[in-house]
Amino acid sequence: MPSEDVRELLLSRIKDVPDYPKPGVMFKDITPLLADPKAFAALTDALVELAVRYGATKIVGLEARGFILAAPVAVQAGIGFVPVRKAGKLPGATLAQSYELEYGTAEIEVHAEDLAAGDRVMVIDDVLATGGTAEASLSLIRRAGAEVAGVAVLMELSFLPGRLRLADALGAAPLDALIVV
Ligand SMILES: O=P(O)(O)OC[C@H]1O[C@H](OP(=O)(O)OP(=O)(O)O)[C@H](O)[C@@H]1O
Numbered sequence: 001m002p003s004e005d006v007r008e009l010l011l012s013r014i015k016d017v018p019d020y021p022k023p024g025v026m027f028k029d030i031t032p033l034l035a036d037p038k039a040f041a042a043l044t045d046a047l048v049e050l051a052v053r054y055g056a057t058k059i060v061g062l063e064a065r066g067f068i069l070a071a072p073v074a075v076q077a078g079i080g081f082v083p084v085r086k087a088g089k090l091p092g093a094t095l096a097q098s099y100e101l102e103y104g105t106a107e108i109e110v111h112a113e114d115l116a117a118g119d120r121v122m123v124i125d126d127v128l129a130t131g132g133t134a135e136a137s138l139s140l141i142r143r144a145g146a147e148v149a150g151v152a153v154l155m156e157l158s159f160l161p162g163r164l165r166l167a168d169a170l171g172a173a174p175l176d177a178l179i180v181v
């Protein structure tokens with residue numbers, strides 16, 4: 001896990017935006033972190049360290065902010081990147097998984113041929129909130145026949161039950177949050 005100094009650097013580059021995208025939500029804006037090359041590199045290094053610890057052979061990034069974080073990790077770790085996209089964006093044969101949001105439902109997809117038995121998959125996203133998106137991604141990975149090596153997020157919102165919601169789907173796989181608020 002990153003040092004206290006690195007965690008403080010990362011936290012200092014995440015901006016709280018009240019009442020976005022709707023009243024009552026405190027939005028965690030990571031764009032200042034992405035704009036700071038030292039912070040972005042430190043974040044990438046911390047996630048690569050986890051990828052090595054997990055023994056990951058594939059990196060899954062969750063659209064859209066997860067893509068930004070996951071892609072440099074895949075390159076630096078020297079393993080493949082697989083996008084999990086919101087429904088309707090992938091041209092090939094897909095596996096789809098719908099999931100509950102706070103209000104209503106959503107659906108994500110992965111190209112079926114991108115994951116297979118023998119793959120150990122690390123999931124990367126920026127924020128773990130209710131856990132719905134991450135939970136659905138774990139279903140896709142397992143349905144593709146691959147193994148979940150671990151889930152890593154930049155920030156876990158501990159006032160929401162994401163970790164609890166993910167517990168069953170994780171099984172023995174770890175969930176690591178670089179920052180918990
Ligand atoms: O734990 P959950 O309640 O599922 O929420 C977390 C998800 O919500 C955000 O994505 P969003 O769907 O807003 O999409 P974006 O990355 O395209 O902005 C965030 O990037 C996570 O993927």
Ligand SMILES: Nc1ncnc2[nH]cnc12
Pocket residue numbers: 025026027028029127129130
């Ligand atoms: N509060 C929040 N900030 C940023 N991304 C989120 N995704 C879900 N909840 C979020």
